[in-house]
Amino acid sequence: MFIRFIFILIFTINLYAGSLPKNKHFGMEVNPLYILLSGSSERYLSGTISYFDHEKNAEIAFPLHSYKDDNENYKQYTFDLHYRKFIGDKMEGLYYSGFARLAKLEGMSGNYLIKQTKFGLGVGVGFRIFFENGFYWGGSLGVGSYITGKNDRFTNAMFVITDDPMFIFDVELLKVGYSF
Numbered sequence: 001m002f003i004r005f006i007f008i009l010i011f012t013i014n015l016y017a018g019s020l021p022k023n024k025h026f027g028m029e030v031n032p033l034y035i036l037l038s039g040s041s042e043r044y045l046s047g048t049i050s051y052f053d054h055e056k057n058a059e060i061a062f063p064l065h066s067y068k069d070d071n072e073n074y075k076q077y078t079f080d081l082h083y084r085k086f087i088g089d090k091m092e093g094l095y096y097s098g099f100a101r102l103a104k105l106e107g108m109s110g111n112y113l114i115k116q117t118k119f120g121l122g123v124g125v126g127f128r129i130f131f132e133n134g135f136y137w138g139g140s141l142g143v144g145s146y147i148t149g150k151n152d153r154f155t156n157a158m159f160v161i162t163d164d165p166m167f168i169f170d171v172e173l174l175k176v177g178y179s180f
Helices: 002-016 032-037
Strands: 026-030 042-053 058-069 074-086 093-109 112-131 135-146 167-179
Touching: 032 042, 032 167, 042 167, 074 112, 093 135, 093 167, 112 167
Parallel strands: none
Antiparallel strands: 026 042, 026 167, 042 058, 058 074, 074 093, 093 112, 112 135, 135 167
């Protein structure tokens, strides 16, 4: 039953999907799942502003992410710059990317409030599916490492991926965007 649902979903998406129209140069994305995950003490926000360069089949994206946990007294803000190069001669489908990340972290370590800013670099792969009505959806996986700042300074919830460790592990799966 589940496999049938996935097959129908993929077929339906491909039926209405196509290349990004040449008159669309900008896009905005949000991750609606993060809004649903936000609770009384934890708040997530994730979005992206993109520029689509049709001549180079590339996307220059500026993802923003914030996470705040009032119980742990921890805040994290990240700002990325991604260069995504589509494979093939159209603005659709698979791409490879390189990115730079600036992260600002603030939280308690013992009885002390610690604030720090870190800078990191990474690479990734992903895909984009564009629809005729201007909406698009995509997913990506990025890995990298911080090259400045100290690591592993904060205590966080076990299942929350933060930017405190040295390695960057970035997964985008449910971001939905609109091109204009």
